[in-house]
Amino acid sequence: MDAIDRAIVNRLQEGFPIAAHPYREAAEALGISEEELIRRLNRMLERKQLSRFGPMYHAERLGGGLSLCAMSIPADDFERVAEQVNAFPEVAHNYQRDHRLNMWFVLATETPERIPRVLEEIERITGYQVYDMPKEQEFFVGLKFEV
Amino acid sequence: MPETTNPPLDALDRRIVVATQAGLPLVPDPYGAVAREAGCSRGEVMERMRRMLSNGVIRRIGAVPNHYTLGFRGNGMSVWDVADDRVEHYGRRIGELEFVSHAYRRPRHLPEWPYNLFAMVHGRDRTEVMEKVARIAAMLGEDDRGHEVLFSTRILKKTGLRIGSG
Numbered sequence: 077m078d079a080i081d082r083a084i085v086n087r088l089q090e091g092f093p094i095a096a097h098p099y100r101e102a103a104e105a106l107g108i109s110e111e112e113l114i115r116r117l118n119r120m121l122e123r124k125q126l127s128r129f130g131p132m133y134h135a136e137r138l139g140g141g142l143s144l145c146a147m148s149i150p151a152d153d154f155e156r157v158a159e160q161v162n163a164f165p166e167v168a169h170n171y172q173r174d175h176r177l178n179m180w181f182v183l184a185t186e187t188p189e190r191i192p193r194v195l196e197e198i199e200r201i202t203g204y205q206v207y208d209m210p211k212e213q214e215f216f217v218g219l220k221f222e223v
Numbered sequence: 224m225p226e227t228t229n230p231p232l233d234a235l236d237r238r239i240v241v242a243t244q245a246g247l248p249l250v251p252d253p254y255g256a257v258a259r260e261a262g263c264s265r266g267e268v269m270e271r272m273r274r275m276l277s278n279g280v281i282r283r284i285g286a287v288p289n290h291y292t293l294g295f296r297g298n299g300m301s302v303w304d305v306a307d308d309r310v311e312h313y314g315r316r317i318g319e320l321e322f323v324s325h326a327y328r329r330p331r332h333l334p335e336w337p338y339n340l341f342a343m344v345h346g347r348d349r350t351e352v353m354e355k356v357a358r359i360a361a362m363l364g365e366d367d368r369g370h371e372v373l374f375s376t377r378i379l380k381k382t383g384l385r386i387g388s389g
Contacts, residue, residue, distance in 0.1 A: 077293075088286040092247070094269050094276070099251060114249050117286070121246075127289040130247035131272065132282040133240060139231055144329065146336075162380040170379035173300070175371070177336065180300075181380070207336060213311065213328035216318025217282065223293055 077125060080108060082223045084116055085126070136211075141188035143210040145195065146177040147202070154178070157202045166194050177207065232280070235263055239271055247284070290324075295345045297352040298324075299372040301359065302338035304331075309366050310340050316362065317342045322355050337369060349374060 077085075083106055093101045103113040120126045135142045149157045154172075161167055161181060170181035185191055195206045232240065238261040248256040254272070255265040275281040290298070305313050310328050317340070318326035325343040342359065346352040353372065360367050 085286055085288050089288065090283075090285065092284040092286075094254065094273050094284070096254070096265065096269075097251060098253065099249075110251060114251070118249055120286075121249075124289050124292045126286050128246050128287045129249070129285070130245075131243050131275075131284045132287065133244060134279055134282050137278075137280045138240065144341075148335075158379045167380060169381050171375040172377040172379055173373040173375050175373045177373075179379070180373070180375075207332050209329040209332075209336075209341075211327045211329060213314065215311075215314035215326040215328070216323065217325050222321075223288060 077120070077223065080106070080112075081116055081120060081125070084113065085120070085223050088129075135184060136188075139187070141183070141185040141191040143183045143191050143195075143208055145181055145183055145198075146207040146209065147179040147204050148177050149179050149202075149204060157204065160202050161198060164194060164198065166190070235261060235267070236271055236275070236280075238262065239268055243272075290345055294347055297346040297348045297350075297374075299344050299346075299349070299352040299356065299374050301342045301344050301356050301370060301372045303340040303342070303359075303363070303370045304337045304368040305340050305363065305366055306368070307339070313363060313366065314340055317359055320355075320359070322346060338371070344372070 087106060088102065092098060095101055097110070099113050100110040103110045106113065117126070117129055121129060147157070147161075158170065158172075158179065161179065162170055166183050166185050168182045168184045170179065172178055173180050183191060183194060185194060191208075191210070195208055199206050239257060242257045242260040247253045250256050252265070254268045258265045258268045261268060272281065272284075276284065303313075314326050314328055317323055322345050323342050324345060325341070327341045328339055329341055331337055331339050344352050344355050344359075346355055356370070356372050360370060
């Protein structure tokens with residue numbers, strides 16, 4: 077990443093215009109051409125320096141259900157349970173973590189009512205308890221990430 | 224505490240979400256490209272997206288850096304046990320720290336899980352994450368009734384959040 081890439085990342089984390097020619101507007105503010113901005117964004121996405129570019133949606137405000145769930149799985153049963161949990165399309169991310177609660181996944185459902193049903197189903201299939209930790213209050217989401 | 228609820232999205236809103244949730248098209252007229260996919264005019268796309276931005280359905284539009292690729296290889300989920308009447312105060316202060324990307328209040332599960340405040344802490348490596356966690360602990364002082372940091376050891380699944388077009 078050169079100085080221009082860094083300027084793009086730093087500037088475009090703060091927002092992007094909703095306009096007929098938004099790349100042109102953003103490029104002018106950065107002192108580059110529209111074509112160069114689009115080319116550099118493409119390249120940074122290809123190189124995975126950006127994980128995405130566009131609108132960030134607020135999952136609950138889209139009307140869906142969202143929760144963070146944890147399970148405590150013995151080492152010799154971990155792979156089986158990981159496979160069973162991952163098979164649920166509602167499981168969006170799943171991470172192994174170094175804790176007694178060693179499996180942490182995000183559940184995203186079309187409606188909030190579906191969350192408890194999917195959790196019951198996961199408990200029934202795996203035979204282990206699921207700790208449901210839905211967000212009760214959000215203090216901050218985002219990144220103030222200078223590159 | 225429940226969040227404020229917005230009027231539900233209609234079918235056109237949902238088509239716009241589906242057309243943009245993986246990203247905004249990288250073409251000179253991206254909202255026009257979304258409009259062609261959603262079956263409406265560019266003006267309608269812009270109006271709907273402005274509304275979703277103002278009511279918080281869209282958090283923001285822009286670039287999301289990949290901290291891992293950019294050298295921030297450490298990220299730890301720090302979890303804190305803070306008195307219920309202090310959690311909002313500290314949640315906001317922790318959320319203001321430049322190395323914290325998410326800060327939430329979540330329910331305890333006593334006795335196994337006493338933590339009610341979660342903050343994702345980013346650093347170049349685990350050592351830097353632990354230094355930053357120590358800064359949070361110092362900020363909480365005696366109000367830190369206990370904390371832990373959980374590092375991920377393996378990604379088991381990562382598909383991202385997607386809504387269907389149905």
